[in-house]
Amino acid sequence: MAIPKRTKRLIDTTFGDYKFGFKSTVDNYFVSHKHLDESLVKEISEQKKEPSWMTDFRLKSLGIFNKKPLPTWGGDLSRINFNTLHYYIKPQDSTKTAWNKVDPNIKEAFDTLGVREAEKEFMAGLGAQFDSEVVYKSVQDALSKQGVIFDSTDNALRNHPELFKEYFGKIVPANDNKFAALNSAVWSGGTFIYVPKGVHIDLPLQAYFRINTESMGQFERTLIIADEDSSVHYIEGCTAPIYSSNSLHAAVVEIIVKKNAKVKYTTLQDWAHNIYNLVTKRSFVYENGEMIWVDCNMGSQLTMKYPAIYLLGKGAKGEVHSLAIASKNQHQDAGSKIIHGASNTSSLVSAKSISKDGGRSSYRGLLKVNKGAKNIKSKVSCDALILDKISRSDTYPLMKIDEEDVSIAHEATVSKIGEEELFYLMSRGISEQEASSMIVNGFAEPIIKHLPMEYAIELNRLLELEMTGSVG
Amino acid sequence: MTSKNTLKIKNLYAGTANKKIIKNLSLTIGSGEIHVIMGRNGCGKSTLLNVLMGHPKYETEKGQVLLNKKNISKLNPDEKAKFGLFMSFQHPVEIPGVPLTTFLRTAKNTITKKHSSPIEFLEEIKKYAKLLKMTDSQIERSINHGFSGGEKKKSEILQMSILKPKFALLDEIDSGLDIDALKAVATTIKESFKETKMGLLIITHYQRILNYITPDFVHIMDDGKIIKSGGKSLAKELEKNGYDKYISKK
Amino acid sequence: MEKLQKKLVIKENSTKNILLTDIDNTEIYLNKNTVLNLAIVTKKGSIEPKNINFTLEENSHLNFLTIILGKKNNKFLFTTTANHISKNTTSNCIIKSAIFDESIVDYKGKIKITDEGENTVSHLTHKSLMFSENAKVNTLPSLEIEADSVKAGHSASVGKMDEEMLFYLQSRGLNTNSAKNLLLRSFLEEDIEQFNDKNLLQLIKKELII
Numbered sequence: 001m002a003i004p005k006r007t008k009r010l011i012d013t014t015f016g017d018y019k020f021g022f023k024s025t026v027d028n029y030f031v032s033h034k035h036l037d038e039s040l041v042k043e044i045s046e047q048k049k050e051p052s053w054m055t056d057f058r059l060k061s062l063g064i065f066n067k068k069p070l071p072t073w074g075g076d077l078s079r080i081n082f083n084t085l086h087y088y089i090k091p092q093d094s095t096k097t098a099w100n101k102v103d104p105n106i107k108e109a110f111d112t113l114g115v116r117e118a119e120k121e122f123m124a125g126l127g128a129q130f131d132s133e134v135v136y137k138s139v140q141d142a143l144s145k146q147g148v149i150f151d152s153t154d155n156a157l158r159n160h161p162e163l164f165k166e167y168f169g170k171i172v173p174a175n176d177n178k179f180a181a182l183n184s185a186v187w188s189g190g191t192f193i194y195v196p197k198g199v200h201i202d203l204p205l206q207a208y209f210r211i212n213t214e215s216m217g218q219f220e221r222t223l224i225i226a227d228e229d230s231s232v233h234y235i236e237g238c239t240a241p242i243y244s245s246n247s248l249h250a251a252v253v254e255i256i257v258k259k260n261a262k263v264k265y266t267t268l269q270d271w272a273h274n275i276y277n278l279v280t281k282r283s284f285v286y287e288n289g290e291m292i293w294v295d296c297n298m299g300s301q302l303t304m305k306y307p308a309i310y311l312l313g314k315g316a317k318g319e320v321h322s323l324a325i326a327s328k329n330q331h332q333d334a335g336s337k338i339i340h341g342a343s344n345t346s347s348l349v350s351a352k353s354i355s356k357d358g359g360r361s362s363y364r365g366l367l368k369v370n371k372g373a374k375n376i377k378s379k380v381s382c383d384a385l386i387l388d389k390i391s392r393s394d395t396y397p398l399m400k401i402d403e404e405d406v407s408i409a410h411e412a413t414v415s416k417i418g419e420e421e422l423f424y425l426m427s428r429g430i431s432e433q434e435a436s437s438m439i440v441n442g443f444a445e446p447i448i449k450h451l452p453m454e455y456a457i458e459l460n461r462l463l464e465l466e467m468t469g470s471v472g
Numbered sequence: 473m474t475s476k477n478t479l480k481i482k483n484l485y486a487g488t489a490n491k492k493i494i495k496n497l498s499l500t501i502g503s504g505e506i507h508v509i510m511g512r513n514g515c516g517k518s519t520l521l522n523v524l525m526g527h528p529k530y531e532t533e534k535g536q537v538l539l540n541k542k543n544i545s546k547l548n549p550d551e552k553a554k555f556g557l558f559m560s561f562q563h564p565v566e567i568p569g570v571p572l573t574t575f576l577r578t579a580k581n582t583i584t585k586k587h588s589s590p591i592e593f594l595e596e597i598k599k600y601a602k603l604l605k606m607t608d609s610q611i612e613r614s615i616n617h618g619f620s621g622g623e624k625k626k627s628e629i630l631q632m633s634i635l636k637p638k639f640a641l642l643d644e645i646d647s648g649l650d651i652d653a654l655k656a657v658a659t660t661i662k663e664s665f666k667e668t669k670m671g672l673l674i675i676t677h678y679q680r681i682l683n684y685i686t687p688d689f690v691h692i693m694d695d696g697k698i699i700k701s702g703g704k705s706l707a708k709e710l711e712k713n714g715y716d717k718y719i720s721k722k
Numbered sequence: 723m724e725k726l727q728k729k730l731v732i733k734e735n736s737t738k739n740i741l742l743t744d745i746d747n748t749e750i751y752l753n754k755n756t757v758l759n760l761a762i763v764t765k766k767g768s769i770e771p772k773n774i775n776f777t778l779e780e781n782s783h784l785n786f787l788t789i790i791l792g793k794k795n796n797k798f799l800f801t802t803t804a805n806h807i808s809k810n811t812t813s814n815c816i817i818k819s820a821i822f823d824e825s826i827v828d829y830k831g832k833i834k835i836t837d838e839g840e841n842t843v844s845h846l847t848h849k850s851l852m853f854s855e856n857a858k859v860n861t862l863p864s865l866e867i868e869a870d871s872v873k874a875g876h877s878a879s880v881g882k883m884d885e886e887m888l889f890y891l892q893s894r895g896l897n898t899n900s901a902k903n904l905l906l907r908s909f910l911e912e913d914i915e916q917f918n919d920k921n922l923l924q925l926i927k928k929e930l931i932i
Contacts (some may be wrong), residue, residue, distance in 0.1 A: 270783040301524035386870045388838055401880045404852030411877035416870040419528055420565045427525050428579035442569025
């Protein structure tokens, strides 16, 4: 979500209320029919020219999806009509490696979002997704020479079949939940990263998603494998234009962190306010490995997302830093899931949420210590800021501890902007609105500091923007 | 830069929704004058300062507060600050995540309507920080984060020195300070005072600050109003004999 | 000492001090301007889940302390809810569980503040000390807040006996068992001072003699 100043100004003046609400006209190469059934799934697999095991996997997943009921906890999912969504749209005939070969309309949409600028200025590599296919990617020469694979999931299946098959679907199996099953049946696009032993990628890799066609479902599937002693930081940011019928984003992210490896995965989610954002993100961490999720949720109508860390090897560590901002008609139901499955593991969860203008933000967390996992340390803290009487905040941190050799602490607070704090800042000449904005930014700062600087600055500005008009 | 300013409090009645605290208080402070208010606990000294600065907890029932003939009593705290009023809080709050320097520069630019460059600003902060014997790391933190009581008071005077108000209200500036800190704070207040000739209204807890700062006017407050005013000799007398002569025991 | 009641109504403008020795299904209603000091000290588990529901009217205050000594294979499955439906109320709910042998504590605590609950101050804590490999605790302290002028928080902690403290006591001549008992006792008693009523305090201490 790195948006240069001039672009942002252009968008602000053109669109007022929602920053990125615009539609591009693109000649879509292939549009799937709307009915979700076996023929659709087979068609998708055919279009992608997939091996038969993948087609079988998809069909089996469809069966699971049909059998599973909608979850009754979390947000309100009753209005999703699975038969009115498009499941697969391919805007180009193949992944382009040079930016100038990409469809001009698509290019324009991404240029407006400042995606290419980000790459020029800052990032090591960029993969951009537009309606189900990765249209552009560039990987710096140095990376490919080191044996790093940074490609679309579709291409990875084709070009690295053994590696792919070894890990795909092993961390999030299709029967994990209804939306993982849906994704497993109709997945398309997403990022595949493999980092070989001992390779450390210093600059963050990033990708960019968009949902463009009305009633499009986004089902990207990301798989990241960090081999022993390696490290990588991956950033995803998403936006979508505003539409009247509800769009669905049901992604699956699987991450394996092998011995002594380190993975950091940063998400900046700012989907339009009609999107259902239901994501299953999970990582398995092995001996002395480290996994860090940085999860910022600002957009969508309903987000249900609980980045999970399974600490499966001795000495493994996990951290989740999450920021949720729920505004008018939004429900952010986010949290974390940490399983201590091995001894000497530790975890840290720091969650902050802001509810305003009638928004609802909920923290839902699970902290589990399995029998036999000894010497466990864990700290969970969730703080919520409610800015007005019509907003709501919930906290549901569940702890299931089956061992005695643990040191576990959890705390949560809920408050509003303090009268004393406001008065103090105002007594120094700062207006009420600016003071509120400072305090809110200060509240979110412990999470924002985990973002690369350019994103941190952008998020601070977006927070300020959110605050205008919500005080008084 | 010395212009003559006047802060005139006329027949002020104020308190909370349930309780009247300030009852018909009048006081005039001019530029370059140092006033001290003394009195027993609970007489309304702190409340007076908070009412002047516009704390949302208090309501002004009657009376006027005129800063250079403009009635500022109904203004918001930030507007009062822009008119040149400053209060050093008795219990300064902590505001995590908001760096002191950023906030102070914004405040200064807002109040003076000028834009100082970050480098100029940093130099100015360092000048007063040195006088106050504050460390670099203390300046770089979030507002008052992790500060002891004494360090918070130093931070208040640092802010006052940067913002250069017309009138500074110091609420128990001496509480929580050890001997060295008190000396550093008093020195800085005097330096600031010399530079700007601001009007000072000091509420002292222990009177120790009066060993370093000589007041021009001393007022005794009781039950929400000023009952006796005098010069610096009044302070000495109170130190010797206590309040009994002026305030009947309740 | 009061016997279990299914419904408990605290009369307006009164203060009640109650000690129970069981966790049982109970509806407790705090009328306007009341103070309820409720302590539960229990060693008896149950097979079925139990629920204690508090409703707080304007200007009522709840101090609730549950101390659980879980031994053998006793199971403690219960939920408590504090409903703040009016303004200017406070609640402080503390659950302390010391879990031995194959005992299990499964607790869900909820603080609910409706949009009428202005100026609520509410806190919920669950602290557990584990004494055996087979001890288990599941805890879910939750908050549902719809008002903005509130101060609400919850915390939960699970751990085992502090080895440093144990060593310290032993170095002063206490044998292991005595040291452990001392630490256990201090863990269980540490929050009872919030109750001002001397009578109630005495009764609680008597129940805590292990």
